Amino acid sequence: MDFNVILTNEGEVDGFNSLHQKGIKTFHFPMIKTVTNKVKNHFSLDDYEYYIFTSKNGVKHFFENKFIKSQSLSNLKTICIGSKTELVLKKLNIKPVFTAKRSYSHLMVDELKKIKTLNKKKVMLIQGNLAANYLFENLKMFCYLTKFVAYNTKLIKIVNRELEELLSKKKTYTVFTSSSGFLSFDKLYDVKKTSIISIGNSTSSFIKDRGYEPIVTSKMQSYEGIADSIISYLIKD
Template sequence: MKSVLSTRSLNNAQLALLANSGIGVESYDAIGVTILDVDIPEGYTQYIFTSKNGVKGYLKNKISGVENQKKITCYCVGEKTQAFLEEKGLFVAKMTEYSRELGDFLVENDKNGPFLVFTGNRNRPELGRKLTEHKIHFQEVMVYETQLHPKKFEKDFQILLFYSPSGVQSFVQANDQKDATALCIGETTAREARKHFQKVIVAKKPTTDNVIETLIEHFPKLSNA
């Protein structure tokens, strides 16, 4: 049986699904996130969130009674980000699976802003480049920080589950397991993984649940590789 390492802690339902499929997985958190205390710029009614952590940063710092959430239009990346925004009573006009797709949508649909973009310290630059290239006004506010948590493993794993470029960077900082298969949550993570691993698989949809489903789907092939 192939050994599997998840670079993000999995919930009980995900672990049970893997156990029922006969797959044992070790897990740890390769990165950590700190939500910052910041002042949110006023005067914006169009918000962009590229992650659920950005939403958490907004919620922590928004000034009660000053901002009318009903006037805010949100654009976001990821199904879970959209679900979290809507759970908190915010209107989501558009969700895409990747930042570059959101940038393309804003340009193609003449969304001129101004936008307030909620970011972290390790955010990908594609969205900002697209908006700048097309002279769309935006301001970024950093509301969270991602920290790498490198951990050395004495055993080798045949399959590694990655959920962000930062997770890949954290793992390879302490480990040299280039012969492993990297199973990635999306193409952005896969691009980073290809710098370090020869065998890279990308989940069909960029969610943790789909990473698990892809692992189960490919596991018989991987176990006989």
């Protein structure tokens, strides 16, 4: 059977390579675009004792700011969510003092409470403009927390005729890795023409609130995890 999977995330899609190995076709049509938030209020990296990164985009756009680029990173203490975020930091020669292995905010909060590393410390949380408030509201209970919006997420606003034709002519499965990605798709295309696959519970809740039902919600919030879930669903051994 011919399986056609549409990927809507911005950036790399290497995490979905296992789909190709199973003969599943993939098509990449990003539904969002992230841009660096150029801040006017500059600060010294020495002003904060710890910096928390929740995504690769956070790392990328934080260090895109010229006033950050001009400073030494040798004494920077970082905490991050997920191995992918950790890897991006290490490429900048920054070794995180702590990495939450599971990409869930509530698990990170629980772990940081237990190890007490941030207790009464001055901390900066780096996120995007659409990030949920859960981390900020819970972390500020035990540290002196400042939020830094490193990037803004913009929805794609132009219909892609190739994607529109694919949705009309083929049986497709569309992967959504964020609420904003689904919102963009819903504004441009007929969601009923595809089967919905979601990266996790938060994105699935958003999709359901808009009147749709994902056929698959990945248990692991990673591209590799979604790919495994897709394979398990589509290919019955």
